[in-house]
Amino acid sequence: xxxxxxxxxxxxxxxxxxxxxxxxxxxxQGTELIKTLSENINKTLIGQSEIVEMALxxxxxxxxxxxxxxxxxxxxxLVRSIAKSFAxxxxxIQFTPDLMPSDVTGHAMFDxxxxxxxxxxxxxxxxxxxxxxxxxxxxxxxSALLEVMQEKKITIEGKSQPVxxxxxVLATQNPLEQEGTYPLPEAExxxxxxxxxxDYPAIEDEVALVKTITTGxxxxxxxxxxxxxxxxxxxxxxxxxxxxxxxxDDALFDYAVRIVAATREWSGVQMGASPRASIALxxxxxxxxxxxxxxxxxxxxxxxxxxxxxxxxxxxxAELEIEGIGVSQVIADILAQVAAPRx
Amino acid sequence: MDLEKMTAKVRPRKxxxxxxxxxxLVQQHAISLYKIWFxxxxxxxxxxAILLFDYAVWAYVAFxxxxxxxxxxxxxFLSRELFGERLSVKECVKSFFQLAxxxxxxxxxxxxxxxxxxxxxPIIQLEGLSGGQRSQRLKVIHSIGSGSAVWLTIFxxxxxxxxxxxxxxxxxxxxxxxxxxxLDFWNWVAADSEEPWAAMVLNxxxxxxxxxxxxxxxxxxxxxxxxxxxxxxxxxxxxxxKRLAKRLNEQGEPPLVRLASIVCAVGLSVMLLMNQPxxxxxxxxxxxxxxxxxxxxxxxxxQDKSVPEDETVDSYSIDNLDHASANRLIDEIMDSEDxxxxxxDFRFERRFDSDEEKSLExxxxxxxTWGLLFAKFISFIVEFALWVVVAVVIIFLITRYRHLxxxxxxxxxxxxSRPKQLFGLDMSSEELPDQPWQVAKSMIQAKQxxxxxxxxxxxxxxxxxxxxxxxxxxGDTELECLKKLKTFGNQFSGDYFSRLTQNWRRLxxxxxxxxxxxxxxLCDQWPDAYVKPMGLNQDEEQTNE
Numbered sequence: 001x002x003x004x005x006x007x008x009x010x011x012x013x014x015x016x017x018x019x020x021x022x023x024x025x026x027x028x029q030g031t032e033l034i035k036t037l038s039e040n041i042n043k044t045l046i047g048q049s050e051i052v053e054m055a056l057x058x059x060x061x062x063x064x065x066x067x068x069x070x071x072x073x074x075x076x077x078l079v080r081s082i083a084k085s086f087a088x089x090x091x092x093i094q095f096t097p098d099l100m101p102s103d104v105t106g107h108a109m110f111d112x113x114x115x116x117x118x119x120x121x122x123x124x125x126x127x128x129x130x131x132x133x134x135x136x137x138x139x140x141x142x143s144a145l146l147e148v149m150q151e152k153k154i155t156i157e158g159k160s161q162p163v164x165x166x167x168x169v170l171a172t173q174n175p176l177e178q179e180g181t182y183p184l185p186e187a188e189x190x191x192x193x194x195x196x197x198x199d200y201p202a203i204e205d206e207v208a209l210v211k212t213i214t215t216g217x218x219x220x221x222x223x224x225x226x227x228x229x230x231x232x233x234x235x236x237x238x239x240x241x242x243x244x245x246x247x248x249d250d251a252l253f254d255y256a257v258r259i260v261a262a263t264r265e266w267s268g269v270q271m272g273a274s275p276r277a278s279i280a281l282x283x284x285x286x287x288x289x290x291x292x293x294x295x296x297x298x299x300x301x302x303x304x305x306x307x308x309x310x311x312x313x314x315x316x317x318a319e320l321e322i323e324g325i326g327v328s329q330v331i332a333d334i335l336a337q338v339a340a341p342r343x
Numbered sequence: 344m345d346l347e348k349m350t351a352k353v354r355p356r357k358x359x360x361x362x363x364x365x366x367x368l369v370q371q372h373a374i375s376l377y378k379i380w381f382x383x384x385x386x387x388x389x390x391x392a393i394l395l396f397d398y399a400v401w402a403y404v405a406f407x408x409x410x411x412x413x414x415x416x417x418x419x420f421l422s423r424e425l426f427g428e429r430l431s432v433k434e435c436v437k438s439f440f441q442l443a444x445x446x447x448x449x450x451x452x453x454x455x456x457x458x459x460x461x462x463x464x465p466i467i468q469l470e471g472l473s474g475g476q477r478s479q480r481l482k483v484i485h486s487i488g489s490g491s492a493v494w495l496t497i498f499x500x501x502x503x504x505x506x507x508x509x510x511x512x513x514x515x516x517x518x519x520x521x522x523x524x525x526l527d528f529w530n531w532v533a534a535d536s537e538e539p540w541a542a543m544v545l546n547x548x549x550x551x552x553x554x555x556x557x558x559x560x561x562x563x564x565x566x567x568x569x570x571x572x573x574x575x576x577x578x579x580x581x582x583x584x585k586r587l588a589k590r591l592n593e594q595g596e597p598p599l600v601r602l603a604s605i606v607c608a609v610g611l612s613v614m615l616l617m618n619q620p621x622x623x624x625x626x627x628x629x630x631x632x633x634x635x636x637x638x639x640x641x642x643x644x645x646q647d648k649s650v651p652e653d654e655t656v657d658s659y660s661i662d663n664l665d666h667a668s669a670n671r672l673i674d675e676i677m678d679s680e681d682x683x684x685x686x687x688d689f690r691f692e693r694r695f696d697s698d699e700e701k702s703l704e705x706x707x708x709x710x711x712t713w714g715l716l717f718a719k720f721i722s723f724i725v726e727f728a729l730w731v732v733v734a735v736v737i738i739f740l741i742t743r744y745r746h747l748x749x750x751x752x753x754x755x756x757x758x759x760s761r762p763k764q765l766f767g768l769d770m771s772s773e774e775l776p777d778q779p780w781q782v783a784k785s786m787i788q789a790k791q792x793x794x795x796x797x798x799x800x801x802x803x804x805x806x807x808x809x810x811x812x813x814x815x816x817x818g819d820t821e822l823e824c825l826k827k828l829k830t831f832g833n834q835f836s837g838d839y840f841s842r843l844t845q846n847w848r849r850l851x852x853x854x855x856x857x858x859x860x861x862x863x864x865l866c867d868q869w870p871d872a873y874v875k876p877m878g879l880n881q882d883e884e885q886t887n888e
Contacts, residue, residue, distance in 0.1 A: 249852045268352055296853035299820040318367045319351035336818040337590075 025238040031293040033239065034060075036230045037085050038291075044081040044223045045074050046212070047205025053291055054196045054308055055082060055170070059236065060243040061287035063193020063280065064149050064169040066134075066184075066312060073198045075172045079130040080224060082170075086236050087229035088127030089164055095137035097180065101144035108157040119156055124148050127164045127233060131171035135181040142188055145169060149191040166236045186271070186315075193280050194305070195312035239290070246286040247296040251341035256281040256302050262334045263310060268320035269330065273313040280309045299340045307331050349426055351569075353579045358491030361570035365563030368421055376558040378432045379416050383439055388550050392543055399542030403549060410553070411450040411460065415442040415468055417561040422469055425569070442468065459485065461564020462492035462571070484571045492567050499560045506552035511545075775802055780869035787866070792856055799865055800847045803840055806873045807831060821848055839865075839872035 025033075034056065041052050051067075055078060058065040067075050076092070083090035093104060106122030123129065124145070134142060147153065152167050153160045171192070173184075189195075201209065213220055257278045264272030282297075284305040289297045311327050320330070351364055369376060388406060395402040416435045419442055423430045446454075446467045457463060463481060466472070472480050573579060676682065776782045779802035786795035804824065807813055811831040815824055825844045829837045843865055846857040857865070 247853055249854070252852065267349065270350070296849075296855075298822070298848055298852050300822045303818075303820060317350050318371045319364055322363055322367050323352055325352070336816050339817040340820045 025235075025242055027242070027290075027293075027295050030239055030242045030290060033231055033235060034291055035293075040085045040227065040230050041078070041081045044227050045078050046209040047201025048074060048078070048198065051078065051196060051198050053288075054194060054305075057284055057287045057291050057305065058194050059166065059168055059287075060239050060290060061193055061280075061283045062166070062168075062240050063283065064171070064191060066171050066173065066189070066192040066195040067198055068173045068175050068195065069198030071174060073200065075170075075198060076130060076132065077223060078198075079128055079170045081227055083128040084224065084227050084229060086127075086231045086233060088166070088233050088236070090128045090130070091123035091126040092130040092132060093123050094132045095134050095141065097136060097138060099137045099141045101141050104141065104144040105148065105154045106156050117157070119159075119161075121156075121161075122154070124154055125161075125163050127166055127168070129167075129169045131169055133174060134171040135173050135184055138182050139185055142182065142184060146188060146191065164233070166233060166240060189312045190274060190276055192312060193284060194308040196308045243287040243290045244283075246289050246294075248282060248286065249296070249341075252285075252297055252299065252302060253282065255299060255338070255341045256285070259302070259306055259334060259338050260310070262338050263314050263331075266330060266334060268317050268325070269314055270317045271315035273310050277310055277313050281305060284309050303335055306335055349582075351425060353573060353582050355574050355579065356570045358488075358494075358567065358570075361566045362491065362495060362563045363566075364570075365566035366559060368425070368562045368566065369558050372420070372424055373558070375420060375432055375435075376417055376562075377554075379420060379435045380413065380554060380557060382432065382436050383416060384413050384550070384554070388547075392546065396543065397539050399539055399546055402543070403546050406546075406550065406553075408451050408455065410557070411455060411464065412439075412443045412447070414464060414557060414561045415439070415445075417558055418464060418468055418565055421562055421565050422465070425565075458496045459489045459492040461495055461560055462489055462567050464561070465565050465568040483575065484568065487571060487574055492564060495560070495563055495567070499556050503549075503552045503556050506555055507549055510548045510551055514548075775805055778870075780866045783869070784863075784866045787862055792862070793850060795862070795866070796843075796847050796850050796857075799869060800843060802869070803843060803873065804828075807840075836872040839868055 038049075038052055038056060041056075042049055045052055055065055059082065067078070069075060079092075080090060082088075093099070102122065104122050105124050106120050108117045109120050110116075111118045131145065147155060148163060148167075149169055152165070153162050155161075169192075175197075200206075213222060260273045260275070260278045260281060263269055263277075266272070281302060285297045285301040288301045288305055289295075292301070294301075307328060310331055314327050314330065316325070316327060316330065351367075356364065384406075387409075391402045391405055392399075395405070416439050419438055420430050420432075420435045450467070454460065454463065462484065466480055466484055467477065470477075470480060776798075779798050783795040783798045786792075786798065804815070807828045808815065811828075813827050813831060815827065819827070821844050825841060828840055831837075842861075846861060846865065849855040850857065856862075
């Protein structure tokens with residue numbers, strides 16, 4: 001053994017413990033709570049643990065989630081199970097071509113009895129809002145979500161009203177059917193923190209799912225029936241605060257911004273990601289670190305969230321699309337070429 | 344022209360892929376292209392239609408003849424757009440007369456009927472060459488095949504006809520029955536009507552058909568031109584070099600490395616130029632200079648080998664070399680000693696077709712025909728088996744004694760493939776101290792904990808890169824490195840690297856210093872993990888020998 005001496009008061013030895021002091025929840029409690037939440041949701045949504053992890057990351061980062069996948073993969077079930085797990089309010093809007101903005105946000109109606117206008121709140125006044133098949137409604141209706149997604153407020157008759165907290169929009173899109181759909185405008189897409197693709201479960205998971213649902217049951221309600229609330233909305237807010245205090249080294253801020261900036265200079269990318277993507281990248285990486293039980297962010301978390309965070313914020317040139325090169329491949333190339341931070 | 348700004352992926356394409364790219368260009372810029380087209384052609388068409396109302400055929404001929412002029416602003420727009428420069432419609436329209444002046448007479452006379460018009464237009468308009476240089480350039484661009492451009496022209500001629508008849512048929516179908524019954528469709532289609540307005544309507548239909556097709560024709564021709572240049576001038580390789588140079592610059596490469604890169608790039612360029620066909624390097628003035636130099640060098644080589652010393656190099660330059668003297672020179676070379684030397688060589692072989700064998704065969708005293716074939720078959724099998732044995736022995740020797748080869752030329756392969764810098768760390772083992780763990784210890788004593796950990800981590804990575812075939816990319820994170828490296832080395836070095844990575848990550852990203860014992864252990868165990876295993880292996884091998 002050598003005769004080394006350590007100065008514990010050294011500046012570099014200052015340990016920043018992630019703790020949301022105003023909420024009273026420390027990292028260990030937070031990690032345990034997230035683990036319980038995750039296990040609870042995974043009981044219902046069998047074989048989609050990665051999607052559950054991303055959904056929880058998005059929830060803890062205070063963002064909104066856009067889920068793409070073919071019908072029958074459990075997109076709605078995911079939202080319902082998250083809502084039930086923290087005893088939050090849940091609303092579902094099935095977007096259709098004739099849906100009006102007021103059907104989402106609410107409207108003022110005349111009450112003959114009181115001879116006054118009364119505000120009738122729409123389904124957006126909730127904790128978790130499922131916008132099912134969001135691209136089936138025209139841009140006018142889609143835009144009704146812009147304000148509530150960004151500011152978490154809804155203006156009806158000139159009066160702003162806050163929505164419940166925590167608030168999260170989970171929108172779904174079907175990638176197969178393009179007939180009669182309206183692509184989401186860039187401004188709307190940019191407001192989603194993440195865009196995840198939900199894929200088919202593994203064979204053994206699907207077997208377990210089918211066995212659970214069909215044995216002694218006449219419908220699919222068993223999945224939701226078995227689900228219990230394991231926490232409350234206030235704890236989710238505490239977890240969000242905890243996530244925001246997860247430590248990020250300066251080199252990682254630089255790394256995240258370099259990744260986003262690379263999309264703007266990349267050959268074949270018509271529109272790169274905006275600074276909002278850099279913010280989203282760090283926010284999501286912090287939340288993912290918390291979900292994984294870490295008290296600090298590493299480049300791995302940033303790389304893990306880079307694809308879902310940037311996938312919907314990049315527009316490829318027509319030439320690249322003709323070549324059959326997709327956004328995922330471009331982002332993978334960028335991640336491989338942007339140097340990971342070390343010193 | 345900045346290739347890095349090119350919005351399409353730079354790669355050599357097949358003809359149909361290049362045409363696909365042209366179609367994609369029009370799809371992307373359709374509004375601007377059609378605006379430019381109609382702003383230029385529609386006024387002309389209206390004016391000609393009015394002036395030549397009674398001579399509709401001449402109006403048609405005038406519009407058809409001047410078509411190369413109409414396509415030029417479209418090409419002007421596309422050529423800028425592909426390289427990331429945005430031109431407004433107004434700018435393109437304003438440049439029409441200036442562009443129309445370039446090679447105007449050939450364009451509407453002999454080049455008007457050229458099947459490769461779409462491919463030639465970019466050369467004439469964009470390269471700004473004249474006279475012989477332009478002809479040479481056209482030859483060069485055509486040298487690797489212009490079949491796609493020919494088929495493109497044929498296809499679009501038919502497409503124009505299809506649109507012409509389709510529009511007429513549509514109009515005919517939409518006419519009320521009382522009109523259509525009294526109208527002779529074929530007379531109408533064939534412009535056989537004596538009514539001038541009817542002929543002018545047909546002209547307009549033709550104009551509509553051409554208008555739909557023209558931007559696609561121009562863009563596809565331009566895409567073919569870009570593709571020919573990508574093939575000839577290796578744009579994709581050039582772009583890769585530029586990116587490489589940019590990355591090296593960003594990483595602050597030492598001047599020596601930069602110099603070496605430049606030398607490599609220049610060397611490769613010269614090799615590429617030397618391998619190109621003769622026409623390819625006669626395309627531009629600069630390349631002409633290069634070709635002249637190469638010819639002089641070649642003449643010098645020839646002179647050394649076979650030409651009498653009193654003849655000068657200039658006498659063999661291309662300018663002075665006519666057909667007769669070239670033949671004379673070839674004859675001289677062929678008559679020289681180098682080509683007439685007689686070498687005697689001998690070897691032993693069994694000749695089954697020799698006279699002796701034939702006589703033996705005829706006599707059927709020893710071998711029958713079947714026996715001979717069987718012997719041939721056996722000899723083939725034996726020869727094949729022997730070669731297999733030799734190959735197996737060579738592979739075995741290389742595998743068994745590869746450390747001796749690496750000992751003779753230490754880690755040449757690894758040094759070549761390994762970058763000097765990786766994720767901000769200096770990856771050159773020359774820069775690494777001989778005993779990194781000792782230096783790390785002294786750094787810890789000097790309270791340079793971060794630097795000490797960094798040195799240990801860097802030294803470990805370098806060890807793996809020097810002693811294994813692992814490939815680490817710039818974008819790899821510590822965990823990804825760990826995942827790749829854990830399978831290499833022995834159990835202890837794997838566990839050690841795992842602990843080192845864990846502690847390094849906590850220090851780097853959480854600013855959490857490892858416990859003093861852990862730091863000391865990491866320093867002390869570094870040689871156990873990486874130095875001793877190598878030493879043991881070498882000792883074992885020496886003992887075996």
